[in-house]
Amino acid sequence: MALCVAKIGDLCGDEGLTYESLKLYQRSLRQLQLALWDPELMLDDQTLTACLALGMYEMSQCPNRSKQGYVSHTLGCRRLVELRGPEAHMDGLGHAVFIHFRVQGILYALDQGEHSFLGDPLWQEVPWRKRPKTPYDRIYDFLTRAPDLRNQGDMLQFMDPHSQLQLATEMIWNCWKMDSELEAVYDSLERSHEGPLFWSELARNKTLHGDSRDGVLFPVAFHFANLQVANTVVIYWAVQIILWHGMWQLYRLTAELQVHFAEAAAKGEDSAEPTSDAVSTLFKFPPLQHRTDFAAPCRNVFQSVEYSLQEDMLDQGPKCCAAPTRIAYETLRYYPKYSREVAWAETAQELIQKRSMMLLRYYVPRR
Incomplete structure (x- = not known):
């Protein structure tokens, strides 16, 4: 009541x-x-x-x-x-x-x-x-692992290069395993559903998209078969954001370590560290390919907000996109080249908040 x-x-x-x-x-x-x-x-x-x-x-x-x-x-x-x-x-x-x-x-x-x-x-x-378990339940399984992975990543800055390499390698292979498992869940969702899970339509929410001299950032919005499908697909994209951004950061670190060990070996330094021959073996990771673009699933989340904010979604629609939108926003806001996406996300979060989500007002982004 x-x-x-x-x-x-x-x-x-x-x-x-x-x-x-x-x-x-x-x-x-x-x-x-x-x-x-x-x-x-x-x-x-x-x-x-x-x-x-x-x-x-x-x-x-x-x-x-x-x-x-x-x-x-x-x-x-x-x-x-x-x-x-x-x-x-x-x-x-x-x-x-x-x-x-x-x-x-x-x-x-x-x-x-x-x-x-x-x-x-x-x-x-x-x-x-x-x-x-539904696909929705299974995707949330991946989010239970995210804090531990993030805490491991935070430890890397306090380690010596050899320990960094050991932990980063372990984390990279773990992330690849998670990426494969995540794709399998999405594939099962597609197989269990007749017709497309989502499609593009021209964006209509003027408050959300507005008019810009640089053009509308998202001229199309994603629409879904139903809200349950939207809830599952949008949280799937949110997990992708966390996973791909983490993999991109780990690959950057290992590239720096590769240079460090190669230079040390050439100078005959740090004999306890991997030799140049070992270095070439240690850094045999699969190419990230499209996973380097961690902004892509962020944009997918943003393009789903209009669907979730439709009046007939009542309060359940905004709750569907609130956490994924915040995850996407917090991931991109550290990169100046995504300033337009970040500004768009701030407007979106204000609109979500007005739909019985006042809690968002009191969640200050992490520094």
């Missing part, structure tokens, strides 16, 4: 309804706390569902004018899910709520750069013993 009244308040610009929704939200918090104090109710499906619903209210309204309420409920859900164990989420309401929470939990861990129990083998397998 709190969520519904808040939405009506947003649509009608009625502060009275917004205030009433806040009172309902506060009543809900009290009831949830009572349930959490009751040993018979604490691990009940309904209690977890209520916790998740309150997190949705925080995402929509941010009543404390910060992201802390949402973070608190996400952490509370995480603790409840973990305490209940994977077997409690195999079917019924428990499974449905787990699927919804899993997305939020994985995205939170990605934002924080921390490992999540959701990536552990038991949690990757047990909740789907009665219901097979």
